[in-house]
Amino acid sequence: MPLPQLLTIALAEPSPLQAQIIRHALNELGIRNVDVFHSGQALLQHLQQHTPDVVISALYLPDMTGTELVYALRAQPAHLDRPFILISSETKPHYLNPVRQAGALAILPKPFTTAQLDKALGNVLEYLNSDPMLNECDEDFSMLKVLIVDDSATSRRLIRTVLEKIGFEQIAEAEDGSEAVPLINATHFDLVVTDYNMPHMDGKQLVEYIRTQSMQFTVPILMVSSETDQRRLAAVQDAGVSAVCDKPFDTAVIRQLVRQFVAERA
Template sequence: MLELPHLIVALVEPSGVQANIIRQSLAELGIDQILQCSSGSDLLDALARGPADVVISAFYLDDMTGTDLVLRLRASDDTAELPFILVSSETNPDYIDPVRQAGTMAILPKPFSTRQMEKALRNTLDFLNAEDDQETDIDFAELAVLIVDDSLTARRHIRTVLERIGFERITEAYNGRDAITHLENTLFDLVVTDYNMPQMDGRALTEFIRSQSMQSSVPILMVSSEADSNKLAAVQDAGVSAICNKPFETDVVRNLVKQFIRSH
């Protein structure tokens, strides 16, 4: 299994001062394999020459934003699953949510603590090592899961995590209405859904499953960037089994799924 000191980190940071702060934090964690890049283009060129285990990037780069960069990574087969950590003082949801949707291990503030960096990198390790850390008493490959999210990049990231955990029978739906069509034709062992979706959101889908579906007892995991506590409380009242924030931790999802399957 890959361990923390063995990680190869690609650091994308145009500020020399901030780059040194991040490098110092990584050094405190025993990480010294750092590929320094000053722009998004530099990173893409560097990855074409050799691999990295994780990208740590600022949001504002000289040639693109962190959102642009992570979407470029997700669009390439070679880097689609490359873990991405954002370090930024930006808090505007319009800028940050696309990064969440694209699949990131963590979004760290400026300034951040070494403890926060370690947690983000531990989540990265859980993701990278997931295929070597599968349960022996649950055969995830035999279980059917439905992913519901209007973001293609979000669906791909969730699918990647589930595949690393061991799932093989995965169906995707782009909103609640599309999910209902699948639910009427296929039996599922788990539904993983977003909250904010057009036509039918996660709350409405949960209510439909619990009150009108033939699969009313199927576990429902909501993975969402929704921050409104009233909306999330309403979803819980509707019958969702658990809620995970985006970005989510691989180990948390794994443990929740194991809990769902064993109790169900």
């Protein structure tokens, strides 16, 4: 399992100055295995023969965006689960939400602090090092059933990977609330993980349905969403969601919440 100082990084950053700043920050954390690429295509070509632990990218590259880069990664089976970190001065949700949906493990501001970078890499390590065989507390999760509801296939894939690393084996998926309802009516689930913004039937409507119309109205519901509107999130809380996590999410937080839900149900 990777140790912090042994992490290998592939960095896509067109600015030599910014690349130097990021490399210096990584060096301060003891990470020296950093390959820098000034375009997205150069990094993708590198990945044809190398498997870095983490890909870090700026949002704007000379030949593509960081968003296009992460989706290019997700299109390749070998890099479908590759940890991805975006570093950008962009703050508008319109630009950042697609990166969140693609399963980025962290989005850092530009400029960022060493503490912010350290936290992001800590999440990467938690993700890479999670192994149900190493933690007896997680072994019972293999007997539990979980439903993932998200209109983003890449987001579902990342959540599924994290849950599998925690120890879940019986995982069903739905693209939105309307597709989830028949599954909920036909199967007893021990946990539901849902997005907020989905077509046809969003996360709030799904929570309301589960709590008021389904036979399993006590099932724990974890919402993992990029939604930032506090009024909408408050409405979801009122509808009966068990907990809300941001995208990108912290793997350790997901693990802790799932354990808490399972313990409370037991």
